[in-house]
Amino acid sequence: MRERTKGMEIINFNPAQESEEQYIYRICSLKESSGMTWQQVADIINAALDQNYGESAYRKKYQMFQHGLKTCEKQVFTDDEYLKKIQTEREELYKVKKQFQDQRREYNKLLASDARAEHLTEKLIEAAENLSKDKFLSTNQILSVGSKEEAVLVLTDWHFGMVTDNIWNKYDTNECLSRVNTLFKKASEYLKLHGIRTLHIVLLGDFIHGSIHTSARVASEEDTCDQLMEVSEILAELINGLSQNVNDVYVYSTYGNHARTVQNKNDSIHSDNMEKIIPWWIKQRLAKNYKVHVRDNNINEFIFFNVLGHDIVAVHGDLERFNKLGVDMHTLFGKKYGLDVEYVFSGDKHHSETIDSYGIDNVMVSSLCGTDDYANNKRLYANPAQTLCIFNKEDGKICTYNIKL
Numbered sequence: 277m278r279e280r281t282k283g284m285e286i287i288n289f290n291p292a293q294e295s296e297e298q299y300i301y302r303i304c305s306l307k308e309s310s311g312m313t314w315q316q317v318a319d320i321i322n323a324a325l326d327q328n329y330g331e332s333a334y335r336k337k338y339q340m341f342q343h344g345l346k347t348c349e350k351q352v353f354t355d356d357e358y359l360k361k362i363q364t365e366r367e368e369l370y371k372v373k374k375q376f377q378d379q380r381r382e383y384n385k386l387l388a389s390d391a392r393a394e395h396l397t398e399k400l401i402e403a404a405e406n407l408s409k410d411k412f413l414s415t416n417q418i419l420s421v422g423s424k425e426e427a428v429l430v431l432t433d434w435h436f437g438m439v440t441d442n443i444w445n446k447y448d449t450n451e452c453l454s455r456v457n458t459l460f461k462k463a464s465e466y467l468k469l470h471g472i473r474t475l476h477i478v479l480l481g482d483f484i485h486g487s488i489h490t491s492a493r494v495a496s497e498e499d500t501c502d503q504l505m506e507v508s509e510i511l512a513e514l515i516n517g518l519s520q521n522v523n524d525v526y527v528y529s530t531y532g533n534h535a536r537t538v539q540n541k542n543d544s545i546h547s548d549n550m551e552k553i554i555p556w557w558i559k560q561r562l563a564k565n566y567k568v569h570v571r572d573n574n575i576n577e578f579i580f581f582n583v584l585g586h587d588i589v590a591v592h593g594d595l596e597r598f599n600k601l602g603v604d605m606h607t608l609f610g611k612k613y614g615l616d617v618e619y620v621f622s623g624d625k626h627h628s629e630t631i632d633s634y635g636i637d638n639v640m641v642s643s644l645c646g647t648d649d650y651a652n653n654k655r656l657y658a659n660p661a662q663t664l665c666i667f668n669k670e671d672g673k674i675c676t677y678n679i680k681l
Contacts, residue, residue, distance in 0.1 A: 289324040296325055304338035413516040413561050419523055422471035425674075426583050428665045429463060429518070430590070432480035432623030433532070433643035436510070437503035444657050445646040449506070455644055455660060455681040456510055460517055462679045463664055467521040470666050470675075475522045476583060477515060480623040480641065481532025481551055481592040483507045504550055508557035515558060519567040527570045528579045529555040532624065533594045580609065584669040587615045593622035593640070598629065602636035618672060626651060627658035628678050637673060639663065644681060 287306075289299045300321055307317050314331035322328055434456075439448045467475065484503040519525045531551035559570040573579060579590040589605045596604065606617040619637045626643040646660035659680050666675035 287320055287324065299324065300334060300337060301341050304334060304341070413512060413565060417520070419473060419521075422473040424584075425470050425472060425666050425668045426474040426476065427467060427470065427472045427522075428476045428478060428583060428588070428621075428667065430478045430480060430621050430623075430639075430641045430663045430665075431483075431511075431644070432592070432641050432662070433482045433626055433645060434507060435485040435643065435645040435648070436483055436507040437500075438485035438645055438648060440645075440648045440652075442647060442649060442652040444652060445648070445660070447645050447648070447660075452644065453510065456514055458681050459644070459662055459679055460514055462677075463518060464521050466664055466666075466677055466679075467518070472521070472666070473523045475518060475525045476581060477518070477525060477527045478579060478581075478590045478621060479511070479527065479529035479554065480579075480590060480621070481530055482624065482643075483511065483532075483551060483554060486550075500550065504553060505557075508554050509561070511554060512558045512561040515568060516562055516565055519565060523567060525568045526581070527555065527558060527568065528573065528581055528590065529570075530573060530577050530579050530590065530592055532592045578605075578609075580613070580615070583667045584672075586619065586667060586672045587617045588619045588621065589617050590621040593624035596622065598622065598625065598638065598640055599631065599633070602631070602633040602638035606634075606636050621663075626656075628661060628663070630676070639665070639676070642678070646681075 287303060289296075294302070303317055303321050303324075306312070307314065312320075314335050318329060318331040318334050321334055434452060435447075436449060436452050440446070466472075484500065484507055486500050486503070515525060515527060529551075555570050555573075558568075562568045562570070571581070577591060577595075581588055581590075587609070589609055591601075591605070593601070601622055602617075602620045605620045609615040609617050617636065619639065621639050621641060623641045623643070625640055626645075626647075627640070628642040629640040631638045641663040642658055642661040644660050644662055647657050651657065661678045661680045664677040664679060665673050666677075667673055
């Protein structure tokens, strides 16, 4: 402890508690609050530390202290910003990680879906080969020259495997077979009546009921794979039978929404659909029937074909609004392919309807299954039916038969 010097009050310096540098900073810091001059500050420090420096030495040293302190404070602030930046980047990295996990999960779903599809394909190939050995389909008798008219038979919404029993309709697999038999007889009569030698068959999808939601699974009496194989064979036999009445059958196909491979509509890919197996099955089963020509569909879910110079588009209809369908297809195929679409066929809605929109004939085809529980609960009723149209070169569609079943 050092004593007073020249009447100045000594501010104690304790080397056990602070260094000389800390003491100098402490005394200089008191200058403003105490009203001392820099000379008085120097006198106190010199007396306490037994030194003999002028006031400028302590003033400059204090200024250096202050500058260093501000630099440190600034660095601390900068470090805080840096930490915030790191935190933000960590949060972004976490988001990317979660996105990657979600994408990996979806990818695994797709792998599982592909595995199921491959298994189904293998099972169908084996079934088709075995069935062809036991039940051979073929008819190659050429008929005499008929009329210059051609026919278009549109088949859609059979929902094979569905079971319903309501006030308007009773339907199961046996009833489906019965209605297909009735369809074959009536269509054959109309083909003979018009002397048709070229028949175009359009398959618009939803031939199986599937298992895309709980109500569909509850209302199905067979699993999806069995439904698909059985209805494919029914279609093959129907086409084979109808070919006996004509010289050429052209088969076009698309798919509906009940055979998608993923149950959740939001997670599904529309084109990932098991009904793509149907045309393959028909082609395999009727390979020896040289009257039947199964056309590949190269425009995704759309069917395009020409009958006697008249351009026709067909689509299942689950993604379209019927009242705009004709104009939309005319615009789309006009711009994309330079076609002048005159007729559009669709299904999905389970009832028959025809509208003429800006000169485009828009034809909605009813279902073979008829009113199901869903439609009955909403009081939506329609007769089961499929549609046969007769075309000639001059006028296009000249006759429509809604074949009630």
